[in-house]
Amino acid sequence: MSIPQLLTVIAMLLHMAGILAAMHAVMNTRTPQGAFAWALGLTLLPYVTLIPYLFLGRRRFSGYVTLHRAHRQRLSDATLRDGHTDIPPACSQYTALVQMLNANFHPGQQLKLLIDGDATFEAILGAIAKAERCILVQFFIIHDDALGRRVQKALLERAAAGVQIFVLFDGIGSHALPKHYVETLQKGGVAIHPFATQRRSNRFQLNFRNHRKIVVVDGWLGFVGGLNVGDEYLGLKPPLAPWRDTHLQLSGPAVIDLQRSFAVDWHWVTGELPPILPTRPAQGSAYSLIAAMGPADPQETCSLFFTAAINAARERLWISSPYFVPDQSVVSALRLAVMRGVDVRVLLPSRPDHHTVFLASSLHAYDATNAGIRLFRYQPGFVHQKVLLVDNDTASVGSANLDNRSFRLNFEITALNVDSYFAKDVEQMLLEDFSKAVEITRDEYRKASYLRRLAMHVARLFDPIL
Template sequence: MSLPQLLTLLAMLLHVAGILAAMHAVMNTRTPQGAFAWALGLTLLPYVTLVPYLYLGRSHFYGYVTLHRARRQRLSQVSRRGRHAGVPASCAPYAALAEMLGNSFHAGQQLQLLIDGDATFEAIFSAIAKAERCVLMQFFIFHDDNLGRRMQEALLERAAAGVEVFVLFDGIGSHALPGQYVETLRRGGVAIHPFATERHSNRFQLNFRNHRKIVVVDGWLGFLGGLNVGDEYLGLKPPLAPWRDTHLQMSGPAVVDLQRSFAVDWHWVTGELSPMLPPRSAQGNTHTLIAATGPADPQETCSLFFTVAINAARQRLWLTTPYFVPDQAVMSALRLAVMRGVDVRVLIPSRPDHHTVFLASTLHAYDAIKAGIRIYRYQPGFVHQKVILIDDDTASVGSMNLDNRSFRLNFEIGALNVDRVFAADVERMLIDDFDRAVEVTRDEYRKAPYLRRLAMHVARLFDPIL
């Protein structure tokens, strides 16, 4: 067979493979927009799209779903008994969230807002150093840098003291983590594993990442939020430094739901159960709902989490997110909030960490401004925090970004907290952030060069996988 004939045959095979993959995309992609984008690309340009589809196109996994939903059903049966007593009046706007999540608002949390990396990791290291029985730790990213090695030493010290230490990291998020880092922890008595939705490694699977950040010490002190374990989260790596982020420390009965979220992931990865220790009695005044969301849920719980939170706002809705790529439901909720007179503000970065996402986000920001939503760009460095402030009494801190990856592809976790005192703390923090930001006008898009505007529109075509 001559070279031209061989190339022709190869091209035909690629197109056939592209058509088959397009059929798979139409049947399995979670949204019509994503299905259309994949089908069009795979049919017309299989040379460009076939390999990315192998990595990004898969939309279903089964073993984890079965385990997760069985666990959700069991927990729902238990938590419904608590919900029969009635949702507190202050939490009533979010009753649908509790029902959807199969979870309950817990009264009596003590909360501490942890602003930026230094405060966050000093609190976490202090808690680990005092651990007596058990440490549960889950992060999307671990780096083998100064902070990562400090964390390694802290965990090894507690393991040597007889404390049970369990660690999960995401296999893709921590792809650069050396095997020696993990083996050192294992030799020191730390139980550590990478998370994947397939128990058998699948190098073609980049979706369904575990983006949760959870630390629980001795069953009663918990942490969650936006930070991972790496020097950049301390603001030590230009050009994104200083790094602006937020974490939350909590004690009280809601910590048991952090343990449950960790336990179901740990059981999936190892087939074993991590410890479930009782939290301490309630000492605070906050009602907290833990929202563990992800693609194993029967509904798109993360997108619905944002939608319910936005719809609950009556006077004020302030959001901070590194990636502003809302889906239609969330954008419609934001538009309706403006129409009913809510002060809607969104804080986003002024510099990119992912250029394609930044371009798409800029176009979405332009559409939002046209709808009356006020958009601000944080100036000192990169803003990575995921915080929502609703009116004067409710605030959420978690790992959830305002993008399709969090809405539909990642496992996320957040804490929705109803308490005027805590909301006032979040308000003060965000006022300081907005004071360091510049409000965006329509000119950011209108005065951009034509090719940059074209790039924004092209980038937005990839919303389903950003």
């Protein structure tokens, strides 16, 4: 067979494979937009799209879904309810979220806002050093750098003192974590495993990552937010430094739901359950709802979480997110909030950490400004916090971004808190952030070069996988 004939056969086989993959995409992709984009690309350009589809196109992982739903329900019914099932009047605007998430608003939370990496890891490492019984740790990214080794050392010291320690890290997010880092912890008595949605390793699966950041110490003190374990989160790695981020420390009954989320993921990975410890009596004034969301849920819980929170706003809605690639339901909710007279502001980075996402985000920002939504770019460094402030009484801190990856592809966790005192703290923090930001105008798009504007529109075509 001559070379031209061989190339023709290869091209035909690729197109046949592309058609089969396109049929799979039409049947299995979560959204019509995503199905259309994959089907078009796989049919017309299989040479370019077949390999990315192997990594990004799969949407089902039935084993995890079945266990996740059954196990969450069993834990909720049998051991992890505190007997409080009524929705407090102060939280009634979030009734739909309570029903969707099968979770409670827990009263009496003590909350502490942790601004940036130094404050966050001073609090986390301080809590670990005082642990007496059990430590649960879950991060999307763990690096073997100065901060990563500080965390490793702290865990080894408590393990040597007889504390039970359980660590989860995402297999893709922490792909650069060396084997010796994990083995050192294991030899020191720390139970540590990578998370994956398939128990059998699948090197072709880049979607469905566990983006949650959870630390629970002795069952009563919890941490959740946007920071991972790495020197960049302390602002030590230019050009994104200084790194702006936010975490939340909480104690009270809601910490049991952080344990529940961790327990479900741990049981999937290992087939075993970590200890579920009782929380301490409520001492604070906040109501907190732990929203553990992800693609194993029956509905698109993360997108609906944002939509419900936005719809609850009557006076003010301030959001900080590193990415602004909202889906249609969130965009519509933001536009309706503006029409209700709500003060809608969104804080975004001025520097990209992912160029394609930044380009798509810039085009969405232009459309949003045309709808009356005010957007700002934080100037000192990269802003990575995932914070939402609603009116004068509600604020959330967590791991979820305003993008499709968080809405539909990642496992996320966020604490939604109803408390005027905590909301005031968040307000003061965001006012400081907005004072260091520049408002986005239509000129950001209009004065960009033609090629850059074209790049923005091309980047937005990839919204379903960004």
